[in-house]
Amino acid sequence: xxELKKKEEPxxxxxxxxxxxxxxxxxxxxxxxxxxxxxxxxxxxxxYQYMCSTPGQNKVVxxxxxxKLTGVVVAACSPxxxxxTFRGATKLGGLNPFRFEMANIREQNSWVHMHQPEEAxxxxxxxxxxxxxxxxxxxxxxxxxxxxxxxxxxxxGGVGGMQAALDLANAGIKTYLIEKEPSxxxxxxxLDKTFPTLDCSQCILTPKMVDVARNENIELLxxxxxxxVEGYIGNFDVTLRKKARGVLTTEEAEARGFVGGGCNGCxxxxxxxxxxxxxxxxxxxxxxxAIYVYHxxxxxxxxxxxxxxxxxxxxxxxxxxxxxxxxLNAVDEFETVKVGSIILATGYxxxxxxxxxxxxxxxxxxxITSLEFERLICASGPTGGHLIRPSDGAVPKKIAFVLCAxxxxxxxxxxxxxxxxxxxxxxxxxxxxxxxxxxxxxxxxYMDIRSFGKMYEEFYYRIQDxxxxxxxxRVANILEDPVTKNLHVNAEDTLLGRPIDMEVDMVVLxxxxxxxxxxxxxxxxxxxxxxxxxxxxxAHPKLNPCGTTTAGVYLAGVCQGPKDIxxxxxxxxxxxxxxxIPIHRGEVELEPYFAVCLEDIxxxxxxxxxxxxxxxxxxxxxxxxxxxxxxxxxxxxxGTCGGFCPGGAIWMQHFTTPQIVAQIDxxxxxxxx
Amino acid sequence: xxxxxxxxxxxxxxxxxxxxxxxPDSNPEFIKEVEKIGLTPAHMCYQCGTCxxxxxxxxxxxxxxxxxxxxxxxxxxxxxxxxPDLWLCTxxxxxTDRCPRDLAPTDVIMAMRNLAARxxxxxxxxxxxxxxxxxxxxxxxxxxxxxxxxxxxxxxxDPETTHKYPEFLVGIRKLLDHxxxxxxxxxxxxxxx
Numbered sequence: 001x002x003e004l005k006k007k008e009e010p011x012x013x014x015x016x017x018x019x020x021x022x023x024x025x026x027x028x029x030x031x032x033x034x035x036x037x038x039x040x041x042x043x044x045x046x047x048y049q050y051m052c053s054t055p056g057q058n059k060v061v062x063x064x065x066x067x068k069l070t071g072v073v074v075a076a077c078s079p080x081x082x083x084x085t086f087r088g089a090t091k092l093g094g095l096n097p098f099r100f101e102m103a104n105i106r107e108q109n110s111w112v113h114m115h116q117p118e119e120a121x122x123x124x125x126x127x128x129x130x131x132x133x134x135x136x137x138x139x140x141x142x143x144x145x146x147x148x149x150x151x152x153x154x155x156x157g158g159v160g161g162m163q164a165a166l167d168l169a170n171a172g173i174k175t176y177l178i179e180k181e182p183s184x185x186x187x188x189x190x191l192d193k194t195f196p197t198l199d200c201s202q203c204i205l206t207p208k209m210v211d212v213a214r215n216e217n218i219e220l221l222x223x224x225x226x227x228x229v230e231g232y233i234g235n236f237d238v239t240l241r242k243k244a245r246g247v248l249t250t251e252e253a254e255a256r257g258f259v260g261g262g263c264n265g266c267x268x269x270x271x272x273x274x275x276x277x278x279x280x281x282x283x284x285x286x287x288x289x290a291i292y293v294y295h296x297x298x299x300x301x302x303x304x305x306x307x308x309x310x311x312x313x314x315x316x317x318x319x320x321x322x323x324x325x326x327x328l329n330a331v332d333e334f335e336t337v338k339v340g341s342i343i344l345a346t347g348y349x350x351x352x353x354x355x356x357x358x359x360x361x362x363x364x365x366x367x368i369t370s371l372e373f374e375r376l377i378c379a380s381g382p383t384g385g386h387l388i389r390p391s392d393g394a395v396p397k398k399i400a401f402v403l404c405a406x407x408x409x410x411x412x413x414x415x416x417x418x419x420x421x422x423x424x425x426x427x428x429x430x431x432x433x434x435x436x437x438x439x440x441x442x443x444x445x446y447m448d449i450r451s452f453g454k455m456y457e458e459f460y461y462r463i464q465d466x467x468x469x470x471x472x473x474r475v476a477n478i479l480e481d482p483v484t485k486n487l488h489v490n491a492e493d494t495l496l497g498r499p500i501d502m503e504v505d506m507v508v509l510x511x512x513x514x515x516x517x518x519x520x521x522x523x524x525x526x527x528x529x530x531x532x533x534x535x536x537x538x539a540h541p542k543l544n545p546c547g548t549t550t551a552g553v554y555l556a557g558v559c560q561g562p563k564d565i566x567x568x569x570x571x572x573x574x575x576x577x578x579x580x581i582p583i584h585r586g587e588v589e590l591e592p593y594f595a596v597c598l599e600d601i602x603x604x605x606x607x608x609x610x611x612x613x614x615x616x617x618x619x620x621x622x623x624x625x626x627x628x629x630x631x632x633x634x635x636x637x638x639g640t641c642g643g644f645c646p647g648g649a650i651w652m653q654h655f656t657t658p659q660i661v662a663q664i665d666x667x668x669x670x671x672x673x
Numbered sequence: 674x675x676x677x678x679x680x681x682x683x684x685x686x687x688x689x690x691x692x693x694x695x696x697p698d699s700n701p702e703f704i705k706e707v708e709k710i711g712l713t714p715a716h717m718c719y720q721c722g723t724c725x726x727x728x729x730x731x732x733x734x735x736x737x738x739x740x741x742x743x744x745x746x747x748x749x750x751x752x753x754x755x756x757p758d759l760w761l762c763t764x765x766x767x768x769t770d771r772c773p774r775d776l777a778p779t780d781v782i783m784a785m786r787n788l789a790a791r792x793x794x795x796x797x798x799x800x801x802x803x804x805x806x807x808x809x810x811x812x813x814x815x816x817x818x819x820x821x822x823x824x825x826x827x828x829x830x831d832p833e834t835t836h837k838y839p840e841f842l843v844g845i846r847k848l849l850d851h852x853x854x855x856x857x858x859x860x861x862x863x864x865x866x
Contacts (some may be wrong), residue, residue, distance in 0.1 A: 358771055404721075410773065411773060447719065472722075473721065476725075491726040494739060499725055500726070
């Protein structure tokens with residue numbers, strides 16, 4: 001605490017970075033440097049082409065030793081980019097790393113004021129002056145280490161979440177895999193084949209599902225949702241809602257004393273259940289009972305009761321008999337688990353493409369989405385793999401595929417981004433109908449075919465060779481022949497420069513994807529940001545694509561942005577690796593930006609306790625007085641308490657009141673102290 | 674610049690004309706001017722063809738709105754402003770409704786028609802329509818056949834417009850005079866005689 005320490009004479013070194021021409025292109029570096037030399041407490045000012053390079057950092061190290069500096073200011077890019085770099089250099093020079101202050105003269109200056117060099121230079125001088133004022137008052141701070149809970153959590157049981165959980169588990173980490181649906185598998189389990197290899201999707205997925213179910217380090221919690229999250233990296237307390245399933249596992253039955261009971265997946269209950277409703281896994285194209293499994297390959301093989309439609313007739317209970325697996329009075333249960341790190345893999349939904357009225361989805365019978373096509377062409381789907389027209393059950397011969405349906409759309413109804421895998425799966429669909437239906441012709445309406453991955457362009461070549469017809473033009477509208485239920489697809493063949501009216505038997509819309517319905521609520525629970533379009537935001541788009549701005553929370557798969565299966569699995573492995581680091585290290589260092597109570601001044605009024613958004617503050621008895629106490633590991637250094645404290649008894653480390661006041665003074669007084 | 678060769682024979686000169694796109698033949702300011710008048714960022718067009726696919730004029734004519742967008746972006750000012758197809762848009766706004774880039778191709782066409790009119794390039798039928806509006810208040814005035822049909826349907830011979838209230842023509846003429854439209858139409862039509 002500053003006032004308790006002996007006042008030292010501040011000696012600040014200022015280093016101005018050119019960043020090539022990124023900064024020097026619009027800011028007069030020499031002028032800023034010369035100006036810095038005139039500021040109070042500045043012992044040395046220097047500049048360099050790239051301060052972040054080894055020679056640049058050496059300048060800092062050498063200056064600390066030579067000039068006995070007490071603080072370092074680097075005027076360069078955003079602290080997000082190079083604060084850690086220069087803290088390292090400051091430490092290497094023998095100073096406490098928190099004796100470093102950065103002045104951002106790139107992102108917040110040279111880049112935005114590219115065409116106003118004079119004003120930009122003046123602004124850079126202001127930034128340097130303010131940073132020097134703060135650097136003169138910086139103190140030594142010691143980061144705090146906290147132990148890390150030796151367990152991890154993965155939210156979402158699609159292929160990304162499964163891969164992440166398997167990697168964590170195989171690295172010896174106890175992993176909770178949370179899935180809101182009754183079975184793991186996610187979107188991939190709804191697909192028939194996968195591009196470009198044409199592997200059967202279920203065939204390559206089910207072994208992974210079995211691995212997940214059997215792995216002794218994985219605790220699989222299906223039909224479970226995250227209810228609340230508390231804590232911080234290394235010490236998350238996650239409360240889970242285990243939704244009332246109404247069916248007991250073998251273990252749960254044993255716990256109730258029914259040894260040898262519990263659900264064995266025989267399906268007798270399903271046969272007697274009188275309630276019929278649409279199966280969401282089949283996108284409503286097949287019936288399902290109130291007690292159900294989505295499809296035969298579910299994992300775990302365990303029935304679930306939909307209590308919204310169950311009439312509690314007891315027929316299932318009777319037929320289940322001695323197994324006593326069914327409990328119609330089940331209620332939601334809550335469980336809190338402690339984990340050290342968390343991976344979100346919450347996936348995607350299909351954009352409601354009926355909102356684009358011109359294509360007539362949900363209005364015309366024979367306009368379907370690609371996901372519906374997957375179910376119709378899949379051997380385990382509602383038609384046994386026979387593609388038929390919903391209007392009359394006839395086999396379609398001419399099928400139009402509409403790409404960019406709702407993607408790359410800036411109208412507000414649709415998504416501005418590219419959904420990234422539609423081109424490739426539509427090529428696969430074209431292949432499938434050529435293979436399965438003799439004489440069938442796929443017509444692919446496209447703007448650009450984006451076959452970006454390994455062997456993808458070759459796949460495009462192959463499908464073109466197989467006879468798919470490509471029409472370069474976005475579909476303007478679709479009209480239905482009211483008698484035949486055929487569809488007239490209107491577009492322009494832009495390469496021909498001629499409008500087209502193509503009569504086809506069926507239209508498949510490659511609808512855009514969007515974050516899954518619960519993504520928004522989930523990300524708020526975990527304190528993760530999202531980008532403008534709702535996808536979860538990575539810490540850095542290039543250099544930290546699996547991390548988030550919340551320490552200890554990582555991302556895998558489409559929840560971070562559209563990606564195909566190989567990319568999802570790759571990111572999941574990356575996220576698992578990142579999430580295992582704090583667990584394997586055993587402890588994490590927290591930035592020492594926490595609040596400190598100046599107990600001599602604290603009146604123990606307790607006003608700050610309820611203000612704290614992180615429940616980090618409490619009142620304690622100390623030397624016969626009531627004073628506030630900070631749980632440092634919980635404090636995020638937000639400053640709410642420090643700003644409020646009527647007695648000025650809360651000291652925000654690294655953002656102390658004297659430091660901030662000095663910055664404001666330096667700015668307002670223009671250097672004339 | 675396009676290479677010019679003299680083949681002596683005019684037919685041959687036209688037939689073998691250099692048709693390549695050369696940057697110096699284009700006007701980079703043209704698209705900016707069009708955007709200023711049309712109030713739509715036309716340079717964002719990605720040539721998907723939704724506009725032409727939606728266009729009721731395209732199947733029955735050589736009018737290609739997507740091509741006009743392309744030419745505008747490339748700055749082919751002379752080619753656009755002298756193209757009679759520019760006047761085939763019915764301004765139904767289907768393209769504007771559906772454009773996935775949220776542009777207004779119709780307004781781009783209207784802007785380019787404005788620029789053509791500044792250069793006195795307007796089809797005679799449009800000019801005659803201007804005269805008709807000035808004289809009757811209608812682009813398509815009532816005629817005897819229509820009057821007979823209206824009477825047969827139990828309506829008045831003339832509708833509730835300037836046909837029935839010619840005194841309101843004064844206001845319409847004032848508007849047209851303000852922009853010098855009638856004068857311009859008269860002049861261009863006279864020059865063409």
